[in-house]
Amino acid sequence: MCAPWLKRLRAAPANKRNWIFPIASSKMSVELENAPPKELGDQHLRWMMQQMLSARVFSQRVFNLQRQGRAGTNAPVDGSEALLAGTSLALDPTTDWILPQYRELVGLERFGPDVLNRYVLYVLGHPDGGHIPEPTRVWPPQISLATQVPHAVGLAWGMKLQGQKGCVLVYLGDGSSSEGDFYEACNFAGVLDAPVIIVVVNNGWAISTPVSSQTRAKNFAEKSHAFGIPGVSVDGTDPVAVFEATAEARSRAVAGAGPTLIEAVTYRLGPHTTADDPTRYVPEAELAAASERDGISVFRNELIERGVWTDEDEAATLAEADARMEAAVQSGEAHPVAPDDFFNHVYVEPTPRMQRQRTEFWADREARS
Amino acid sequence: MCAPWLKRLRAAPANKRNWIFPIASSKMSVELENAPPKELGDQHLRWMMQQMLSARVFSQRVFNLQRQGRAGTNAPVDGSEALLAGTSLALDPTTDWILPQYRELVGLERFGPDVLNRYVLYVLGHPDGGHIPEPTRVWPPQISLATQVPHAVGLAWGMKLQGQKGCVLVYLGDGSSSEGDFYEACNFAGVLDAPVIIVVVNNGWAISTPVSSQTRAKNFAEKSHAFGIPGVSVDGTDPVAVFEATAEARSRAVAGAGPTLIEAVTYRLGPHTTADDPTRYVPEAELAAASERDGISVFRNELIERGVWTDEDEAATLAEADARMEAAVQSGEAHPVAPDDFFNHVYVEPTPRMQRQRTEFWADREARS
Amino acid sequence: MSSSQPAGSQVMTMLDAINHTLHQEMERDERVVLFGEDVGRNGGVFRATEGLFDRFGEQRVVDTPLAEAAIAGTAVGLAAAGMVPVPEIQFLGFSYQAFHQIAGQIARLRYRTRSRFGAPITIRAPFGGGVRTPELHSDSLEGQFANIPGLKIVMPASAADAKGLLATAIRDPDPVLFLEPLRGYRMIKDEVPLGEHLVPFGQARTVVSDPEQNDVVIIAWSFMVEMSRRAAQQLRQEGVRAKVIDLRTLVPLDTEAIQAAVEECGRVVVVQEAPETNGFASEVIATINDIAFYSLEAPVKRVSGYDAPYPVGMLEDYYVPDVHRIVAAVKETVAAQ
Amino acid sequence: MSSSQPAGSQVMTMLDAINHTLHQEMERDERVVLFGEDVGRNGGVFRATEGLFDRFGEQRVVDTPLAEAAIAGTAVGLAAAGMVPVPEIQFLGFSYQAFHQIAGQIARLRYRTRSRFGAPITIRAPFGGGVRTPELHSDSLEGQFANIPGLKIVMPASAADAKGLLATAIRDPDPVLFLEPLRGYRMIKDEVPLGEHLVPFGQARTVVSDPEQNDVVIIAWSFMVEMSRRAAQQLRQEGVRAKVIDLRTLVPLDTEAIQAAVEECGRVVVVQEAPETNGFASEVIATINDIAFYSLEAPVKRVSGYDAPYPVGMLEDYYVPDVHRIVAAVKETVAAQ
Ligand SMILES: Cc1ncc(C[n+]2csc(CCOP(=O)(O)OP(=O)(O)O)c2C)c(N)n1
């Protein structure tokens, strides 16, 4: 079980918290610079709180869409919101890239509104769900686990070859870290000195498989030894710890010092997906303990205590997120799709055979009506 | 370049050499117990010397067979003979298994004469080269790199499930360690507590690719951290160091304490295979330095100095190996093969379609004559 | 078989039939070991392995790390150790991660070692469309595997066959790819014998046939058999007598049944869910060309998925062959020339 | 193209043509980056990339770690970064290790992202028998790839085509599997244009044809074109006029050329090195069934490798289709009925 690690790691970062700055105004909707902050100010703390709350709202509303029969299988992010806020704040959305697994698209608003909009299309089963338009530097969900890690390394390698500044951040799960692709890609990253940050989101579970059945490694940061690259394990429910680790990794990457492996320890507070029944395998006490340490409430309390978060802030954020989601769903459901759309984008030009098939397709549709 | 590691490691084990026992008789052809020795006596040192010399003879003669047009592409073992002597002496051929990559079959005589005989058939291009008959517990060469590592782990797992004593040892190269299969399998081994010893033979090269282009890991033993299993790096040109590391790993495995990763640092003293021209890429000075540290001459000198090896021993060993090889080649070349043999052993029973194909095959052969 | 085998039969879903068979085979032979992602405590993501963990324990029903190549690769070693491995690949699309172990190792273990080691391995994997799964969960890859000598490919279309073919697969000394249609798991339901029930490989099943004379034969496998059966029903109402043949196993292939049906009907429709180009339907057509060319009265008609990757949820009903397309193809074939 | 392109042509081996083309394409477009196992300092295990490392430097000609999945997988990222990746898989048999990246990712990158990212990736890989290589070095896997939508499959049979098709592949915005016949590397030699030379995809090449009328058409690709050409020569001496068509690209497939040839000849032999069951010959036959059934005067004859894994050196000459088998198949086809 991963509970022991969790405890140790939750405890650790507390004394790192030299980031509490004088309390500023508490007005909402902070405008952030594109460049990641060098130091965290109140506005950043507030921004991260907003992000985390919104991500939870988005995640739960997407989940409910499936329950209402309006969307397909999807995987809630609940429990890992701090990770998304902390990592994305530490990146520059105009130069850096994010390659998600499949849970993270609800929490990357810093990279542009299309991330959420397109994710909604994705869960609606619309092919445009895979299309996150330029200039948003986020890739669509990846289902084939860990295959995105070599993609990220290749992208970082390509940026380096062309002397582009910036870096690439890729998420994968604790379970996905058992795939050969993860290891091969990390090893490539090391050899190529690729400006890439590989984030293992250790949420304790891979569907029903606990971390203890996934690996005997002491933690996932330890895996970095296999590649001769730096590795660090952070409390993934603490947005500040995540920000700091990511910021450091990013500095190294853009300075040409190569890749970093970050383990972010979180806990999956919900089911694996809408299709899963975690009561079959998640120990109740473990889940209860993790829920008590829910990053959102811990961080909220911290901010309230410091006087930078109020009930009004909370209500405003929730309302904003709800409205945002409503709009995304509305426009998503109105987004048109052509029945023969799957012939598009396979190649730049469909092959002659596909053209014949398309003709047959329409003849068949016609014959039905 | 791997030269620095080599130096460091070659230096290290010397002070471990508490294994020098009173000199016994120097007669040849020592009979060994099946059980691995608890301590190394003169007979073991002499046996290892014999093994190393024989392996070199076999390797070079097989190489020459290709040059004479009598055999196919093959990969000489030159430089890694000590590894084979040390590992195989530490195993029990009646309970343990060896899964080789493709170079090692010339040096596993302890497991039975069929290993060499069948390897000769293999390089002759005979299908029976893949068949090492019972009870010899050695697998045939593996060409698809690193795929043998999960096989070894599965075999060890199966032995454990059935309460069989013994363990499994698998070799793979430094290059092969970049394959996903290696990592996935080591991780499985850790989780399953499988009684397996995974030996990375770091001979400095994967064809033309030096270790420095293969990984940034400090050494290959470090990769064990990724799996939470013990890892050790030994001088693979020192049969005693190899024996000790393997014996320790074996004790752990058979005691139920799980897998061990051993890096054995050697140097590839010849070309990658008969098809390779290493002068295109191997730095002359590096090769010269490695040749000076050739495990065979170093060990021979040590044994001579200790008075347990003589010129007569040397000559007798070489003659014996030559004769042994001659016999293997003779019987190999006389080994019959049926032209339609490839229809056999695909399934227990050929499918009806294959039976039809076989009939057609013979009709076609007939039509030619 | 132990004499405690239950008698009689029972209507079950295909999923239940699979689960029931796994119970019986594990009971029968203690060398059988099940492993894969989430097959243990969770009973599999579709509950195909439900109850087995409790019944047979964590030594024989094993939740592995998430790594398909190692799942397939360790099966090789387990087999060599004398076990009967029944690994699960959670979705067939992820067998791509294990292709080098399945095609390069499992399929060749016996061949390479001249039968020193056999590979009595049954790889179970669900696949197939119509259930709105994410990418790579629905893809029909049987055509890609069919070109790999050394594998047997088994694709049941009924619950009874799921039992009979799975039991045969597990007892077969050669490696078997046992492919389970996602859409059939709960939708396909029929009478399953409760006792010993083995269906031999290489024997197609006639699903629908007119006792007198059929106008056309529809050849299908897996869930497309069900679609074809429905098409035949509809066609019957329109006066077309369509025979339906379920191939059951693609390798070995029942060429005799194909030949007999083509000779009887002279007109053929082959239905597959996979993309058209080089799906297994191509092999069926090539085989008909080889053995029954002179009986053909019209070109064989293929009904296939299109040459595009399996699409997202909103589009899949437009992509997967359905009754309408099969009926149209049959009519065209019957009307030809 | 730069005006410094050399004029004229030169007789070259296929290997030299490939090397020459890689030089020209890297010269032409600095986004082209070559990588794989031993492609750099060593110039490739067959010297296909000889001289490129010295000419273009270690940034553009890269010796990677030994991991095919990462070689294919990083190509995806490189493409997204705006490069034109030309990865090498040292032998096609080891593309199995990368199947999930090739079939599951490279082939679908454009589709999944709705053309936000294309995959202008050319995967080069040698394959094919007759040269006594170890296991998995000789296997013909084109049939397995042909069922994967999103890939183009290119299999040149002449040195000139190796140039023209490779140049087209590298410039093609879609992923191309460029398969090089080991046995042809040095054995195939012909006149190669030294300047700009592009051969379009989807256009078969007529290799041998009687100006008047052919009795039969032999359809082949890659090294089997050479075998078929020799067979046609021999057949001509025996009075049989065999047309030989080289498909050049399997996807896209030149169905028009196939149709025209079948209509002309009425009799067809398809030759492939791959195992019979569901090799690409099956698709050729299924296609002929679709588009030229009524022109067929006899069943199409398949000449294939057998349904066994590619065998060891002593047996491969018994396994790989040769002139004798092609000649016999043609005679049988011509004599049919
Ligand atoms: C290659 C591959 N194998 C199996 C699956 C099926 N699958 C989907 S999610 C999942 C568990 C993933 O766990 P983890 O990586 O920890 O991510 P998490 O869901 O916890 O975020 C599995 C096995 C898949 N999608 N891809």
Ligand SMILES: Cc1ncc(C[n+]2csc(CCOP(=O)(O)OP(=O)(O)O)c2C)c(N)n1
């Ligand atoms: C999966 C796979 N990829 C590529 C090859 C081609 N190949 C054969 S040997 C070799 C290098 C192996 O290097 P290493 O593992 O260090 O072993 P060594 O030859 O040094 O003993 C390569 C790339 C192969 N046989 N299998």
Ligand SMILES: [Mg+2]
């Ligand atoms: Mg997880």
Ligand SMILES: [Mg+2]
């Ligand atoms: Mg090596």
